[in-house]
Amino acid sequence: MHPHTTKAVADPLGWLDSHARRREEAGLRRVVRPRTPDSGAPGDPARGDPTRLLDLAGNDYLGLSRHPEVIEGGVRALRTWGAGSTGSRLVTGTTTLHGDLEDALAEHTGFAAALVFASGYAANLGVLTSLTGPDDLIVSDERNHASLVDACRLSRAQVIIVPHADVEAVDAALAERSWQHAVVVTDSVFSADGDLAPLAALHTVVRSHGALLVVDEAHSLGVVGPGGRGALADAGLASEPDVIATVTLSKALGSQGGAVLGPPAVRAHLIDTARTFIFDTGLAPACAGAALAALGILTTTPELADGVRRHARHLADLTGAPRPAGAVVSVVLGEPERAVRATEICRAHGVAVGCFRPPTVPPGTSRLRVAARANLTATDLARAADAFAAAIGTPGCPG
Incomplete structure (x- = not known):
């Protein structure tokens, strides 16, 4: 063999497939889900359309990104x-x-x-x-x-x-x-x-x-x-x-x-x-x-901060989660599969929420991460209540 000839070796990235399979089996695969112009972003005047998603996943806490x-x-x-x-x-x-x-x-x-x-x-x-x-x-x-x-x-x-x-x-x-x-x-x-x-x-x-x-x-x-x-x-x-x-x-x-x-x-x-x-x-x-x-x-408009905290407390009460210090409501469900399923049910009811799983959170504490906003309406909150009832049940009752 010529001294500069490179010997053929196995695919150096072949191990990625086995790691991906293990993450899939553990319920830990991630999906990049692009927003579209008609997905109902917070602050959009047309987001009251019932066919559009209510965003309780993003961090636009004061609803200012589209102000x-x-x-x-x-x-x-x-x-x-x-x-x-x-x-x-x-x-x-x-x-x-x-x-x-x-x-x-x-x-x-x-x-x-x-x-x-x-x-x-x-x-x-x-x-x-x-x-x-x-x-x-x-x-x-x-x-x-x-x-x-x-x-x-x-x-x-x-x-x-x-x-x-x-x-x-x-x-x-x-x-x-x-x-x-x-x-x-x-x-x-x-x-x-x-x-x-x-x-x-x-x-x-x-x-x-x-x-x-x-x-x-x-x-x-x-x-x-x-x-x-x-x-x-x-x-x-x-x-x-x-x-x-x-x-x-x-x-x-x-x-x-x-x-x-x-x-x-x-x-x-x-x-x-x-x-x-x-x-x-x-x-x-x-x-x-x-x-x-x-x-x-x-x-x-300093009252915006009061509004987001008030809505966060309301969302926490809807889910049975602890009342938060700020805008983030953490609804711990346990295993990744249950959190993923609850996220999908919320989405089917027109509400987008975050799904946090290991390694973002400790094993056994996979959860919905619900983000309140200052500009949520009574209609938004009612819609969230319906989605949470379907996804996790009424607080204090089996979900």
Whole structure:
């Protein structure tokens, strides 16, 4: 055989088929289901048509993604700045619009400064990898979002995973003192469970150890606290020097992107060191313009936050699920097959809901994830009640 001849080998991707079969047998195959223009998106004036799906799966918590002022904010930015940001934030990717958005986010949430990233995922990766290293410690709640999990892995820091919302476990982890700097990281409202982290108690422990508290407010911004200022503002912690928040613009603000909020020194440090800021293309101007318009609506219509929480409580009562802290109602059903079937029944009744299965949630806790919106109508809620009754039964009765 010629020395440079490559020997034939088995298909290097052949193992994918067996893995796909195992996921199929376990009820864990995913399907990409595109929305269509006539699928009944939230905020669409024609969505009252009974032939169109009621969306209780998406994260448009305030119903602003199709608000005329939000769309106009995006269109105006598109016409002014073009379709893309054309480069990283440090080259050509920063416009005056990005600065306006950062100022508005900081003012609304009560933080001193903000830095916008291309996504909430990028914001979480950027803040944890920039603030920790090999000699440091990250204490992370076991139910934190995947972006925080990945950020912990990339940080090269020692990572201790603690039981969900267990303040004593956080205290014990920090007490080891085998670290130079320490960060405690948690969601504020957890994306799958819908419950609220014990932020005040966590901050007390963090401060007693000279550590830093980083809180992902993705599901709190626009929903929790007076005027939707977020769970940290509601707890009186937004202006504390040892507290940092991350947010996404793709949920309550109906756009796309993310941001880190905290002291000005943190913003400056991230500009110098956060790889997801330095090397990623900046947030598209249209997204920045839409998010800024949505934030303006929230500021002038603070009752939107009350509305989404009220509707979430109503949806929880319809399903027998625990009342949530924010917009996310978690209806735990058990095995994946039951959750998939319930999702299909809801869809057959004209209601789209999320279906969360392992590895997104722990084994045995597959569930419907129902997302409330501020602009749900009485007709919408009645339709949801019919769908839930068919899919899971009346609360307190076998489903």
